[in-house]
Amino acid sequence: MSAKQVAYNLIAGAVSELYGLKDAEIQISIPDNETHGDYSANTAFSIAKKLNRIPLEVAKEIAAEALAQNLSVEFGKVSYPIFEKIEACAPGFVNFTLSRDFLFHTLIGINTEENYGRMDFGSGKKIILEYSQPNTNKPQHVGHARNNFIGSSLAKILEYCGYDVVKANYVGDIGIHICKSMLMYMKYGDGQNPDKKPDHFVGDFYSMYEAEYEKNPEIEAEAQDLLRRWEAGEPEVRAVWEKMNSWVYDGWKKTYSDQKVDFDIWEYESEKVDIGKEMAMLALDKGLAEKDDTGAIIARLEAYGMPDKVLLRSDGTSVYSTKDLQLAKDSYDKYKFDKRLYVVDVRQSDYFRQLFKVLELLGFEWHNRLVHVAYGMVSLPEGKMSSRSGVVANADDVLDKLAMLEEAEVRNNIKSTGIIRETAQKIALAAFKYGILKVDTKQDIVFNYDQASKFEGNTGPYLLYTYARAGSVLEKAGFDPDSEKFTYAELPKDTKMQQKELSLASCLTHFPEYVEEAAVNYSPGRLANYTYEVAQKFNSFYGDVTILDAESVGARKFRLYLTRAAMSVLKESLALLGIEVVEKM
């Protein structure tokens, strides 16, 4: 049982005992101000209102009762109360402070238990997580990178909570936009092979199309014609399409590998050309859609406060939404998922509302398991990204540039140039990922290169530096927790714990709670903020007390354990963000 649950139970017990209220609403939160303890309950306010009493008095009664009930847990042969203080605080909060014994034991747990912090509230539940979904007409830019980072981090976080996660990439490999780059290649490509990263090579033809279109809008008709020829299965067109797509896949292979992003299943739009017609017909039968004069089938959604949606073109072919209806159904039939998450940018919010509503109206009871995980747009200081205007930050280039900057920074204890390069790449990826993930998914991001290449303060490199620095201390101490067990008897009860030690230790115990919060809110950013807090607390502790030259043997040992626990938590939570630590930098 977690300390938070214990706090909950204490409040529930006290409320039931004192006022006979069985189902009072109880919220346990972590106060942002440390002087208010580790957990806080605001239950006294609602009870005071109900009983027409003063909140502080009620809080005092609850605190006293909870303190009396304060549970003990068994640890080896010793038992101790989890909370050292439970006190009422004006204007009516009940604040809990963890006992030092509990902090000590948690530290030992972090150091010795294999999967410390791993949770199982998701076990037995399946989540289909769809993310990335790029189009094969150009290389990926920082907007795609944001999607990739959010998706892959969410997968790790949810798995950590016990969910069975299936990572799916649904590639847009056909459509008018693909034909645009194909058209230019067929006109001007001269049959040549890529002379650069192949997805960039393909992307150049797409940009070429955009430039040409400015001068001569009629080429759009040529692209349309190419799409028709593709649909008719013309061998010449198919051959170009396959060749160019395979170049793009080769390029992405490196992009994904550099970004440490991966998938369990890949699906291709070209393989789902005309699916979903039955869904459209079903919508017609159920009366939620109508056929208009032109023969198109249109879902009527105005009554639900959203625009109508075309489900089938007047020529009888599928549109994107037709396919998505079918894909959702197929996915459910196959996986019986508990959730299906679509990581897609916020522009498609209306689209997903429509899609989910249609599925609801069609009578699929699993419609409420579908979630659009929307994230804000990434733009540049110059404005929106568009290949037409040339305003674009390519994801590969950003990573390369960051790696070059890092390479110049990397200095200590690394002799081989190979390792320097490898380390620089890891730090660069940390800078990129953390820089993106620390911002709440809802917010738009203006991707500022100067900002991204900073290595100080609230950045990925700061976190890695903290880890590496802590590791150096342990190395210097010759500390090996496996051969150097720390027993309860050795806890330096006599030595007064320093404020910074307490603060760090308390922060570390909250790790699982933040992972859970990130999981239930589909928000890696929550975890990113927590990770930063851990690093800050460690650095503050590091600057405040001496570890190697501590005033007593017990204090030294305790601090070494604390250091190692901080490293474990940092490493684990960074891993959940998709960031690898480095031992030296």
Added chain:
RNA sequence: UAUCUUGUAACUCAAUUGGUUAGAGUGUUUGAUUGCGAAUCAAAAAAUGUUGGUUCGAGUCCAGCCAAGAUAACCA
């Protein structure tokens, strides 16, 4: 025009979903390496777009303004 989202310090972001004194970083000013890694720490100045409302309590909820962005039937 309608709908949705956003607006927090000079800049970039937090704020545990209505809680206790709104926290960080960058930049500015100042202090700390014969101290375990200064990519660090310690300190100073600086903020909730605006007007009302609900509440014991509002950055958070409601209404109206102001500003920015997104979306709006056969594109994806």
